[in-house]
Amino acid sequence: MKLFTYSKAGATAESAIQEKAQKSGAFYIAGGTNLIDLMKDDVVVPDHLVDITAVNCAQIEKLAGGGVKIGALMSNSDLANDTYIRTHYPVLSRALLSGASAQLRNMATVGGNLMQRTRCSYFYDVAGDCNKRKPGSGCPAIEGYNRMHSILGASGKCITAHPSDMCVALAALDATVHLAGPGGARKVKLVDFHKLPGNTPEVETVLEPHELIVAVELPAPVTAYGKNWCYLKVRDRASYAFALVSAAACLEIEGGKIKSARLALGGVAPKPWRAADAEKLMLGKAADEKTFKAVADAVMKPAKGYEHNKFKIELGKRTIVRALKVAAAANQKEV
C-alpha cells in the first residue's frame, strides 16, 4: 500500500466536502471494506483519505407519506435488520443479507455499497491492462476469462459486472440517491446513478468532483411488495459469493392479474439492471409461468454472451421466471 495522509471530517457533510476539495488525490473513506482492499493491491492509490465516519448521516428517518430516508453511513447490517425495512421493503433486507459476510456487512455502509468497484480480476491485476483502471490500455476480459462478466449493457471497452446485491433491490424499489457537493445538494434516481461503460469505463457514476452520498430515499412502500416479493441470488456456493445472476422481483396482483411489477437484475450488467420495459409486459396479465417466460425472453433478448459466460443468458431467464413465481406465490422464506 502506498503511503497517504489522513484527516477526519467533522459532523457535517460540508466539512467533509471542504476537506476533500482542499486535498489533491483525496478519497472519502467510511467502512473501507472495498477501498482498503483495493489500496492493498495498489489498484486505487489515494494521496489522502478523508474519514467521513463522524459525519452525521447514519440514521434512518421515516418520511411523511411512509417513505424512508436512509443515512449513507448506516451499516449494511443495521439497514438489513431495521424493523421497518424488514416489514415494508423485505426485498431490500434480503438482498443485503445475501451479500458479503456478517463481518463485512457490519463495517460496510450504504453509501459505500453504491460506490463499490467491480470484482473483475483484470481490474485487480495491476500488472495487466484494464480500461477502467488505465484508460485506453485495453480490456483483457473480452477475450479472457469472463465467467463473472456482463451479458447486458457492456461495451467493447469493458464487460465488467456490477457486484452489488443491495443496489439491485434499490433499483427495483425506485430509490433516489441524495448527494451533497461543493455546488449544493441534489438528488439522482438510483437507476441513473451508475453509468454504463460505453467509451469511458473509468467513469462509473454521475458523481461530480468531491460530491458525497448523504442518503438513499425509498418512496412509500407498496403494500403488496411486503408479501409478493423475492430476491433470488444464484452463485457458485451457498453463501459469501458474488452473484452469477440475481433477481429482485415484486408483484402486485389483483384478481389474478398483475397490477404492478418490479424487476431488477444483478450479476449480468455493469450497473444494477432495472428491467423497466419488461415490467410493463406483465401489466394486466395473469401471474403465471407463461407471462414470466415472456418477460424473461424480453429481458434477455439483447443479451450478448462471451466465451465463458454464455450460460448466464439461459440462467438469467430461469432466475427471472423463478423469482417471479416465488413472488407471485408469496413464497419467499422469512428474512
Add this chain to the structure above:
Amino acid sequence: MNHSISLTVNGARRDFVLDDPRVTLLDLLRERLHLTGTKKGCDRGQCGACTILVDGKRINSCLALAISHDGADILTIEGVARGDQLHPVQAAFIAHDGFQCGFCTPGQIMSAIGMMQEAQAGNDPERIRECMSGNLCRCGAYPGIVEAIKSVAGV
C-alpha cells in the same frame, strides 16, 4: 504526521502514537500489542481469521484502519476467557472438535460470539452456517464448528 489514538482492548485502555496511517487494527494488535491470537490469513477480508469485536460487533480487522477507530472498544480472543475459565464457545469448540490445525479458530470463535449477540441464528444449523459464512476453515472442520455453536447458541 503522527496521530494519537486510544483504544480499549480487552477491557484495558491503550494509547498509541501512529507514525503511519496504513496500520490496520489487525497489525496494531499483533505487532504493537503482541496479541497474536487474532490471525492474519488472507489480509483481504475474505477468510475471517482476523475477526474481532469492535464496539460489540464482529468485523474483519485486516480491513479496518486503526487511525479511524479512535475510542473504539475492542475484544479479541485473548479477552474472552475469565482467567482459566474458558468462554463457553471456546469450551464448546474443544468438546465438539471444532478445529483441526487451529489457525482459523480464534476468528471462528470471535465470529460465533458476535453472531450469538446478533441473535439471528438461534441453534438452527442452516442459519448458523449462513451466519458463519465469513469464516473459512481450510481443514474443513465445519461440522464440528456448527455442532459447537449449536450446543451453546440459544442456551
